Amino acid sequence: MIDDFNRKSQSIVYAIIVLIIGLYISKIVKKLVSKFLFKYNIGKGVTNFIVYGIYISMISVVTLTCLEIIGVKTTSVVAVLGAAGFSIGLAFKEILSNLGSGMIILFFKPFNIGDYIQGSGVEGFVSDIQVFSTVLKTPDNKTIIVPNLQLTSNNIVNYTHQEKRRIDFSYIVSYDSDIDLVKKILSDIFEEEKRILKEPKPIIGIYSIENNTVNIVARPWVKTDDYWDVYFDIMERVKKQFDLNKIEVPFLMGVPYYNNKSCLMNNTTRSQDKNV
CATH class of the missing domain: 3.30.70.100 (Alpha-Beta Plaits)
Structure with missing residues (x-):
């Protein structure tokens, strides 16, 4: 093992240098991409998804490159990771479904942060759009975390989308x-x-x-x-x-009335605003 280490010591040093430089460059690229997307008013959720997607991809490439320098056959590593990824995908299919739904929400934008929506049996202001879930804040200041799959698989009512x-x-x-x-x-x-x-x-x-x-x-x-x-x-x-003006209505069982003189009823939609 000592002889093998001595033979590969130079390669290991090179791999460590490549790893340090790669991580440094990945962080710089992450900041530059983030600034670029925010400059053009790209949504926060889409920005985070793109930035971290690029960052993780660069780290993966750097890691595989370092393994190749040391002498590890990366094709075998990739094959193992692919098999592991397939097994993990089957075990966590609901999480991956939420990931896919999050991508749909981020790119097709059925609602934005600040909109008041109703979907999957809940309603509230959109506080944050994450990759796996959407955070809602109710008018009485409760926080609701809804899996993205539940939103994309049901009807969504956006009360504030129109002016x-x-x-x-x-x-x-x-x-x-x-x-x-x-x-x-x-x-x-x-x-x-x-x-x-x-x-x-x-x-x-x-x-x-x-x-x-x-x-x-x-x-x-x-x-x-x-x-x-x-x-x-x-x-x-x-x-x-x-x-x-003495607008009268007869007393009806189960119907609200005022002084037995006038009755006002309203069939409007239920409350969906912070003032209610």
């Missing part, structure tokens, strides 16, 4: 109520509210007629950031105007 959103109000009033008056009240409120967009124009109309009630829908458009602020303000103002 504008429509608020769907639904008001149940008595069959004998003055429908024109109800529509005028809603129209005047929408006209006075500056945060409601002029285009597309709000829709106000009768949605359904029951035995003793009329269901009126009102659908204004707002900027996504103003959604819940406008929703709460409009609901309060409509309630006050309905009471003031």
Whole structure:
């Protein structure tokens, strides 16, 4: 063993030098690639994936080169690693599936950091997009870690992807109520509210007629950031105007009512904003 070490001592020294230089160059390339991607506003998740992919690849090449210098047959090493990788892949197929799903999310971008999404039975603001999982933060400040496979294999609702959103109000009033008056009240409120967009124009109309009630829908458009602020303000103002103008609705079992005079119901989507 001593004689063999003496014969290969020079090769070992060369291998150590190559290893040190290779690791140093790998770190420099890692920093340069990271700065380049951030310069062109590439997403954080994609940047991390590319940077560490290049870094690990360079280290692997340097390691194989050092083994070749020492005299180790790298073809055998590669074959062993390939067989081991196949076995590991079968054992950790769900982890690899999450990796593949993470690549899909990072490159196709169904959502970005800061978006409010709903998927796989959970919802919240996207706090971070990692290779294996996505981190969500709920409006009540809880952290949810969702495996990427669960997101890509289910429907994803992105509430903040678009700049504008429509608020769907639904008001149940008595069959004998003055429908024109109800529509005028809603129209005047929408006209006075500056945060409601002029285009597309709000829709106000009768949605359904029951035995003793009329269901009126009102659908204004707002900027996504103003959604819940406008929703709460409009609901309060409509309630006050309905009471003031004596818009009545009969008492219905299981239906909320106010002073047995006016009833306001809303079929809007459930809360998905930090203000709720």
